[in-house]
Amino acid sequence: DGGITQSPKYLFRKEGQNVTLSCEQNLNHDAMYWYRQDPGQGLRLIYYSQIVNDFQKGDIAEGYSVSREKKESFPLTVTSAQKNPTAFYLCASSMGGRYGANVLTFGAGSRLTVL
Amino acid sequence: AQTVTQSQPEMSVQEAETVTLSCTYDTSESDYYLFWYKQPPSRQMILVIRQEAYKQQNATENRFSVNFQKAAKSFSLKISDSQLGDAAMYFCAWGPNQFYFGTGTSLTVIP
Numbered sequence: 001d002g003g004i005t006q007s008p009k010y011l012f013r014k015e016g017q018n019v020t021l022s023c024e025q026n027l028n029h030d031a032m033y034w035y036r037q038d039p040g041q042g043l044r045l046i047y048y049s050q051i052v053n054d055f056q057k058g059d060i061a062e063g064y065s066v067s068r069e070k071k072e073s074f075p076l077t078v079t080s081a082q083k084n085p086t087a088f089y090l091c092a093s094s095m096g097g098r099y100g101a102n103v104l105t106f107g108a109g110s111r112l113t114v115l
Numbered sequence: 116a117q118t119v120t121q122s123q124p125e126m127s128v129q130e131a132e133t134v135t136l137s138c139t140y141d142t143s144e145s146d147y148y149l150f151w152y153k154q155p156p157s158r159q160m161i162l163v164i165r166q167e168a169y170k171q172q173n174a175t176e177n178r179f180s181v182n183f184q185k186a187a188k189s190f191s192l193k194i195s196d197s198q199l200g201d202a203a204m205y206f207c208a209w210g211p212n213q214f215y216f217g218t219g220t221s222l223t224v225i226p
Contacts, residue, residue, distance in 0.1 A: 031212065033214070035216075040124075040218060041218060042119075042121075042206060042216045042217055042218040042219050043206065043208075043216040044216075045213060045214070045215070048212075048213060050212065058213070088158065090160065092160075092214075096212070102148060102210055102211055102212070103150070103162055103165060104150075104152075104160075104162070104208075104210075104214055105162075106159065106160035108157075108158070108159055109158050109159075
């Protein structure tokens with residue numbers, strides 16, 4: 001079945017450590033996204049990528065980094081520069097293009113807790 | 116600035132009754148899409164309904180329908196014949212490529 005796989009589901013990090021969240025999709029989607037979800041704040045865009053080897057910052061990119069070396073993969077690294085990284089992280093993908101059937105498909109999410 | 120506002124943090128509805136969730140948005144674009152997503156306790160985001168801004172006809176998906184008022188930048192979701200499985204967080208969103216989300220409305224369905 002086609003879908004998006006996020007791993008790990010739960011992750012614990014000590015302060016000062018970088019961690020990488022994995023996102024893989026087999027939907028043949030061109031565009032991929034990372035969102036952060038905090039209670040009462042909805043989903044906020046961290047980074048998105050419309051094509052391989054290209055990505056753009058979203059509203060809250062500081063302290064995060066991404067790469068898009070393959071169409072199927074869009075890993076997110078939470079660096080030690082992110083001051084409040086404890087949150088629920090959602091990866092999503094879409095067909096891409098501006099006026100296509102642009103519906104976001106989401107992964108199951110990753111919960112990051114800083115100890 | 117592109118914003119999406121959901122002014123109802125919490126709503127409740129009796130089972131089998133109808134409830135309407137509100138959403139307003141702000142954009143200078145003329146062509147875009149609007150969405151309602153559902154997030155149940157599992158936290159898996161599920162698309163409920165989608166509306167193309169260039170279409171005047173309101174979208175409908177079974178018990179879910181929208182009231183799209185483009186001039187007012189309003190996009191409300193109506194759930195008819197509410198069921199216990201409808202209990203979830205509901206997020207309004209708009210795009211075409213960057214997708215902006217509201218802060219969500221928590222819907223409780225009372226048996």
